[in-house]
Amino acid sequence: MTATIHHFSDSTAAARRLAAEIGIECRQIAVHRFPDGESLVRAAPSAGTAIVYRSLDHPDAKLIELLLAASALRDGGARKIILIAPYLAYMRQDIAFHPGEAVSQKVIGRLMATHFDGLITVDPHLHRTHDLQEIVPGIDALAVSAAGTIADMLRTDMRPDTILIGPDSESRPWVTSVAEALGADMLVAEKRRFGDRNVTLVIPGIERVRGCPAIIVDDLISSGATLLQCATLLREAGASGIEAAATHCLGRPGDLDALARGGIQRIRSVDTVDGPTASAPIAAALAHALRNFPAFTRTSHTPRT
Known part of the structure; x- marks a missing residue:
């Protein structure tokens, strides 16, 4: 053929x-x-x-x-x-x-x-x-x-005590697949509703990140608003460092700058979309x-x- x-x-x-x-x-x-x-x-x-x-x-x-x-x-x-x-x-x-x-x-x-x-x-x-x-x-x-590709990318320099974080319930399949490939601990954030208009992001078990590195894992980074909320919670809970990894990164330069200012020290993605974060060939x-x-x-x- x-x-x-x-x-x-x-x-x-x-x-x-x-x-x-x-x-x-x-x-x-x-x-x-x-x-x-x-x-x-x-x-x-x-x-x-x-x-x-x-x-x-x-x-x-x-x-x-x-x-x-x-x-x-x-x-x-x-x-x-x-x-x-x-x-x-x-x-x-x-x-x-x-x-x-x-x-x-x-x-x-x-x-x-x-x-x-x-x-x-x-x-x-x-x-x-x-x-x-x-x-x-x-x-x-x-x-x-891309779970295996992301796992291979993270494996090169990930500390053994790193905790992977899913930024919302929809991210659970991706973070679970990556965590299983790495044998890593993981937590998944949830949106909880308090009243008609008050929706808050919470991470059950977040106390486990104190003193540990955290990597937020998702399929897609766009504006990064949810990642910023996660990063705030992780920083307040005492995470020793915060990074993000995703399959696709569609964030514009201003979005990536905002994520960096919000405490996400490094963002890596698969090369499904060309750009400054594309680090892992698919x-x-x-x-x-x-x-x-x-x-x-x-x-x-x-x-x-």
Whole structure:
């Protein structure tokens, strides 16, 4: 089977690491942007399986170019096109909270299912949807866990008495997976409601952090507001140091500065999103997933019409 990775300039380093792990060729997709904001996309012909690599942070312009690339690859002879989007945008809105709202998860999922034969992402930020396959009907889909990658990153210099902290109840799966891989102690914060408008973050068992380092572990860092609340509680409880680790870091420079001022001494993330915190390559985990991914290993294929 012939396979090639095709990547955009914003994913060059990560795509090359994946290509090296698998041992296949890596080609850059050329993009020319016109003054009116439109893009001309050119992808080298690929006769076998084309693997398109692009993380979808800041997604709006990226999505259009991604669909143009898929069309160019299909027209150029690709029999199958697999999208690897380490960060998959628009997954948080899975219902309409107010009348008239679009359910972005459904829209983007159907869009991906229409243009690609398979989708691989990393720790998608899903709430009420339990399986990525539900979002992209009719194609193979896989959510890769970054827990092992994060554990390997932390293991290099983590003190034995370090306590891992989940910043809210939704973080429990991620912090549990990382803690189990490291054999580390863990605590998970909870939001408790006192009256109609008073919601407070508490960390049951927080007294155990006194004199110990604490690392806040989550799937996603965005504005960092919840992490700041956690850091305040941990500092007041006597933690000897506070860090944060996440799969995806979408925080802007101002957000990261605020986290540093709030007492978080170091922030590290997986390289699913490029940026100053990206410290752990996800390439090995993606390569392992791809080698066992049906859309990649399956030899037969029904052409799309």
